[in-house]
Amino acid sequence: xxxxxxxxxxxxxxxxxxxxxxxxxxxxxxxxxxxxxxxxxxxxxxxxxxxxxxxxxxxxxxxxxxxxxxxxxxxxxxxxxxxxxxxxxxxxxxxxxxxxxxxxxxxxxxxxxxxxxxxxxxxxxxxxxxxxxxxxxxxxxxxxxxxxxxxxxxxxxxxxxxxxxxxxxxxxxxxxxxxxxxxxxxxxxxxxxxxxxxxxxxxxxxxxxxxxxxxxxxxxxxxxxxxxxxxxxxxxxxxxxxxxxxxxxxxxxxxxxxxxxxxxxxxxxxxxxxxxxxxxxxxxxxxxxxxxxxxxxxxxxxxxxxxxxxxxxxxxxxxxxxxxxxxxxxxxxxxxxxxxxxxxxxxxxxxxxxxxxxxxxxxxxxxxxxxxxxxxxxxxxxxxxxxxxxxxxxxxxxxxxxxxxxxxxxxxxxxxxxxxxxxxxxxxxxxxxxxxxxxxxxxxxxxxxxxxxxxxxxxxxxxxxxxxxxxxxxxxxxxxxxxxxxxxxxxxxxxxxxxxxxxxxxxxxxxxxxxxxxxxxxxxxxxxxxxxxxxxxxxxxxxxxxxxxxxxxxxxxxxxxxxxxxxxxxxxxxxxxxxxxxxxxxxxxxxxxxxxxxxxxxxxxxxxxxxxxxxxxxxxxxxxxxxxxxxxxxxxxxxxxx
Numbered sequence: 181x182x183x184x185x186x187x188x189x190x191x192x193x194x195x196x197x198x199x200x201x202x203x204x205x206x207x208x209x210x211x212x213x214x215x216x217x218x219x220x221x222x223x224x225x226x227x228x229x230x231x232x233x234x235x236x237x238x239x240x241x242x243x244x245x246x247x248x249x250x251x252x253x254x255x256x257x258x259x260x261x262x263x264x265x266x267x268x269x270x271x272x273x274x275x276x277x278x279x280x281x282x283x284x285x286x287x288x289x290x291x292x293x294x295x296x297x298x299x300x301x302x303x304x305x306x307x308x309x310x311x312x313x314x315x316x317x318x319x320x321x322x323x324x325x326x327x328x329x330x331x332x333x334x335x336x337x338x339x340x341x342x343x344x345x346x347x348x349x350x351x352x353x354x355x356x357x358x359x360x361x362x363x364x365x366x367x368x369x370x371x372x373x374x375x376x377x378x379x380x381x382x383x384x385x386x387x388x389x390x391x392x393x394x395x396x397x398x399x400x401x402x403x404x405x406x407x408x409x410x411x412x413x414x415x416x417x418x419x420x421x422x423x424x425x426x427x428x429x430x431x432x433x434x435x436x437x438x439x440x441x442x443x444x445x446x447x448x449x450x451x452x453x454x455x456x457x458x459x460x461x462x463x464x465x466x467x468x469x470x471x472x473x474x475x476x477x478x479x480x481x482x483x484x485x486x487x488x489x490x491x492x493x494x495x496x497x498x499x500x501x502x503x504x505x506x507x508x509x510x511x512x513x514x515x516x517x518x519x520x521x522x523x524x525x526x527x528x529x530x531x532x533x534x535x536x537x538x539x540x541x542x543x544x545x546x547x548x549x550x551x552x553x554x555x556x557x558x559x560x561x562x563x564x565x566x567x568x569x570x571x572x573x574x575x576x577x578x579x580x581x582x583x584x585x586x587x588x589x590x591x592x593x594x595x596x597x598x599x600x601x602x603x604x605x606x607x608x609x610x611x612x613x614x615x616x617x618x619x620x621x622x623x624x625x626x627x628x629x630x631x632x633x634x635x636x637x638x639x640x641x642x643x644x645x646x647x648x649x650x651x652x653x654x655x656x657x658x659x660x661x662x663x664x665x666x667x668x669x670x671x672x673x674x675x676x677x678x679x680x681x682x683x684x685x686x687x688x689x690x691x692x693x694x695x696x697x698x699x700x701x702x703x704x705x706x707x708x709x710x711x712x713x714x715x716x717x718x719x720x721x722x723x724x725x726x727x728x729x730x731x732x733x734x735x736x737x738x739x740x741x742x743x744x745x746x747x748x749x750x751x752x753x754x755x756x757x758x759x760x761x762x763x764x765x766x767x768x769x770x771x772x773x774x775x776x777x778x779x780x781x782x783x784x785x786x787x788x789x790x791x792x793x794x795x796x797x798x799x800x801x802x803x804x805x806x807x808x809x810x811x812x813x814x815x816x817x818x819x820x821x822x
Contacts, residue, residue, distance in 0.1 A: 245361060246332075248357040275572055286707065291308075299555070300558070306329075306552045309330045376396060390457055402548070472546070484635060486498045492535045503670060509664075512663060520649070530677065535634075543651060571584075578611040591636060631699070651663035
């Protein structure tokens with residue numbers, strides 16, 4: 181759910197199981213008679229970990245993951261249809277990603293495209309699929325299910341394929357395996373709901389009971405699986421209590437009823453088997469993002485109304501101020517916002533919340549599954565998908581990109597439009613940094629898209645500087661007791677900024693504030709051979725690698741062409757005559773350096789082949805003209821011994 185609808189229930193007073201025992205023991209006989217039911221209900225909400233029917237339901241193991249991947253890799257005709265559908269979805273992005281020498285994707289590119297697929301199509305944020313997930317999780321911290329499942333699937337696939345990379349069908353198989361595991365969890369939770377209602381799994385049940393079971397399943401979904409009950413009476417009371425405490429429950433229940441109603445008869449007189457209801461449960465997870473998007477757009481519009489001069493930026497004081505005078509709970513600590521990548525502190529005196537980064541951040545996600553969280557979709561993915569389809573390559577000429585973007589509208593940007601001179605200058609600057617072309621999947625182009633669509637495209641921080649942590653994860657890492665700022669801290673921040681003195685207004689004129697967004701020159705490229713253990717190679721070293729390739733190729737051509745020029749090099753003398761060194765010997769260290777660059781992922785396969793090809797062509801030319809060149813040289817220089 182969006183930020184304002186999580187608050188009332190999520191921030192309610194927390195009790196422990198011991199507190200519940202103490203409360204019951206401290207009651208008198210009469211009090212226990214009247215209140216024991218209420219205490220049981222309260223305890224079961226907060227001590228669900230002690231009755232973990234939904235928490236453990238449908239959990240996956242390594243055997244499940246391995247079996248799913250193997251099944252999808254060897255799928256028959258029925259599976260092929262599903263894989264073709266996934267290939268159609270993955271294809272446009274796959275086509276534009278850098279490939280290795282075999283035309284396949286490398287390790288990080290696989291994560292990148294799968295992450296984009298699930299975020300764009302399902303609103304699923306799957307921990308472990310971020311291209312640089314390892315950069316923030318400490319090595320001694322055990323991986324959660326969200327982390328190890330994608331890692332395990334990809335590691336298993338790479339073990340089977342060796343170093344040849346991943347093609348489109350294999351990529352679709354990994355995506356299908358992840359969907360299989362998500363479905364397994366959904367079926368397991370639905371089985372638990374059936375058990376709580378005493379419904380048979382092997383016989384069709386009436387649609388009225390299907391509705392009851394789906395209601396229970398959905399409550400567990402909204403409560404991250406942290407839901408249980410000992411009997412049907414307790415289950416009924418707990419569902420009623422949840423409905424009262426969950427802000428906006430009426431709207432979300434109506435969405436569920438509409439989804440379920442499409443599979444039932446108008447009078448609810450039919451019967452459904454467990455397989456059909458399992459499809460319903462899985463559909464909840466696949467389509468809930470559509471309902472969540474409505475809340476995300478509401479959140480985005482609210483933040484847009486708080487902006488100052490900078491598009492897509494809300495001063496931290498105005499952000500906090502809204503929490504004091506409205507139903508919105510904008511109260512995350514500044515340090516936590518910075519860790520999330522949602523705080524622009526380029527001006528320490530006026531820190532600002534970055535709208536798209538904040539909207540998509542983990543505090544606004546529903547941790548609905550052990551495998552994924554439902555987050556606000558990245559609207560920039562739709563824009564990138566259009567550009568990828570039109571360009572069809574991993575790089576593009578800046579003039580082509582400028583023309584496409586000028587005619588590409590977004591939720592808050594009208595088109596066609598004239599791109600500003602500064603925006604065009606930035607685009608051509610990106611091209612100059614990358615030898616005349618713009619890499620579509622580089623950090624600089626992502627930053628340029630943020631400038632072109634500041635409310636849709638997130639600001640791309642450098643690798644390892646931010647982390648998609650939940651509030652609990654951040655508190656555990658930093659030792660903070662709360663991820664939210666106290667009312668005193670909020671008021672202090674608001675008072676320090678005279679521009680946010682009004683309750684819900686960001687202020688129209690704040691001193692020397694301009695509309696210019698920050699720009700960083702750091703480039704990071706998604707390359708075909710990027711290894712998980714060397715994320716730093718994608719940063720400032722990319723231009724060094726390319727320069728090295730140019731030097732190697734040039735030196736190789738020169739050495740091959742001039743190899744018989746006797747004045748090129750010599751070592752010492754013999755009988756008063758210089759001993760010449762064949763210049764072609766220089767190819768040994770030069771070739772070794774090129775191979776080392778390729779092995780470390782600094783040199784892609786295409787460039788490597790071109791460099792070798794240039795040397796071979798030069799050597800062929802030398803052989804064809806060598807005799808004639810040697811005769812010319814012998815006429816002007818004495819012969820040197822070898």
